[in-house]
Amino acid sequence: MSKNIGRVSGSPSPNRARIAREVTAKLESHPGIKRAKVETAQLYTFPDFLSEAECDALVALIDKSARPSTLLAAHEDPEFRTSSSTDLDRWSDLVWQIDDRIAHLLGLPPENAETLQGQRYAPGQQFRAHCDYFHEGAEYWEKMLEYGGQRTWTAMAYLNDVEEGGATWFPRAGVRFKPKKGLLLIWNNMMEDGTPNYDTLHEGMRVLEGTKYIVTKWFRENAWIRGHVPTYYAGGEQRA
Numbered sequence: 001m002s003k004n005i006g007r008v009s010g011s012p013s014p015n016r017a018r019i020a021r022e023v024t025a026k027l028e029s030h031p032g033i034k035r036a037k038v039e040t041a042q043l044y045t046f047p048d049f050l051s052e053a054e055c056d057a058l059v060a061l062i063d064k065s066a067r068p069s070t071l072l073a074a075h076e077d078p079e080f081r082t083s084s085s086t087d088l089d090r091w092s093d094l095v096w097q098i099d100d101r102i103a104h105l106l107g108l109p110p111e112n113a114e115t116l117q118g119q120r121y122a123p124g125q126q127f128r129a130h131c132d133y134f135h136e137g138a139e140y141w142e143k144m145l146e147y148g149g150q151r152t153w154t155a156m157a158y159l160n161d162v163e164e165g166g167a168t169w170f171p172r173a174g175v176r177f178k179p180k181k182g183l184l185l186i187w188n189n190m191m192e193d194g195t196p197n198y199d200t201l202h203e204g205m206r207v208l209e210g211t212k213y214i215v216t217k218w219f220r221e222n223a224w225i226r227g228h229v230p231t232y233y234a235g236g237e238q239r240a
Contacts, residue, residue: 009196010136010150016194016221019108019152026107027186040199041173042188046105049184050098055159057094059213062086062118062159069119069127071232072140080234082125083204086118088215102155102217106186111223112148118159119204121166121212127204129171132218133189133196148220150189150196155217157184165208172199179212 020042027033027044036043050058066084075081088095095116103110121127132154134144144150156168158179168185169176177185191197204212 009131009198010133011195013150013190013194013221016150016152016190017192019221020188020190020192020194023106023108023153023188026105030105033186036173036175038170038173038175041170041197043170043173043175044186045177046184046186047180048182049101049105050157050159050182052181054094054098055157055181055213058088058098058118058215059159061088061092061094062120062213062215066118066120068233071234072134073138074232075234077128078234079126079128081127081130082121082234083127084120084122086120088116088118090115098215099217102184103219105184106153106155106219108153108219109223112220114148114218114220114224115226116215116217118213118215121204121207123207123209123211126206129169129201129203131189131196131198131201133200136196147226148224149222150220151218152190152221153186153188153219155184155186155219157215158182159213159215160211162207162212163210165206166210166212167205169203169205170199170201171203172201176205179214 033044033046065086069081069083069085100110133151160181162179167176167178189200
C-alpha cells in the first residue's frame with residue numbers, strides 16, 4: 001500500500017496515467033530491462049545502456065562546463081545539494097544520439113524531454129532526499145505549466161563506478177542503487193492515476209571516496225519549452 005496519504009502534491013491526470021501505461025508496456029517488453037522488486041514505486045534498471053566510450057566522453061563534457069547545482073525553490077540548508085551540474089548541448093553529435101536512444105527506449109517523444117543534464121559529485125558532496133516531480137502548489141508551478149507541465153519519468157545513467165558512497169537511495173520505497181558505469185536507472189514519478197508519487201523520494205547519497213558522474217533526463221507530460229525560471233543555490237541565494 002502506498003504511504004502517500006497526507007503528502008500528495010498534485011492531482012490525478014488522465015494524460016499522465018496514459019503515459020504511464022504506455023511507457024510501462026514498452027519497458028516491460030524489453031529483455032534487457034528489469035523492474036525493481038518494490039511495491040510503492042515503478043523503478044527499472046538497464047545495465048550497460050551506455051558504452052565505456054560514451055561514459056568517458058560525457059564525463060569530459062561535464063568537467064568542461066560544470067557549475068554549482070541549483071534548486072527550483074529556496075532552501076535554507078546549504079548542504080541540501082552540493083554537487084556541480086552541466087546543461088549539455090542538446091544538438092552535439094554525442095548528446096542528441098543518447099537523447100534519442102533514451103526517448104525511444106521509453107517510447108516518449110524526444111520533444112517532451114528536458115536537456116540532458118550532467119552532475120558531478122566530489123568527495124563529501126550529496127543531494128539530500130527530494131522528488132523529481134514539481135509541487136503543484138509551489139510558486140513556480142504556473143511557469144512549469146507553460147513549459148511542458150509535470151515531470152512524468154526520469155532516466156538517470158551512471159558514468160563511472162564510485163570507490164565508496166554515492167548510492168541513489170529511495171528511502172520510502174526501500175531500495176538503493178550503487179553507481180555502476182553504463183547503468184541506466186528509470187522511474188515513474190507518478191502513481192497509477194497520474195498523481196505525483198511521494199514514494200519516489202530519493203537521495204544522491206554522500207560520496208565518501210572518488211568522484212561520481214551521472215546524467216539525468218526528465219520527461220514532461222507535454223512538449224518541453226525552455227524558458228526562464230528562477231533557481232536557487234542551496235542556502236537560499238538566487239542564481240544570477
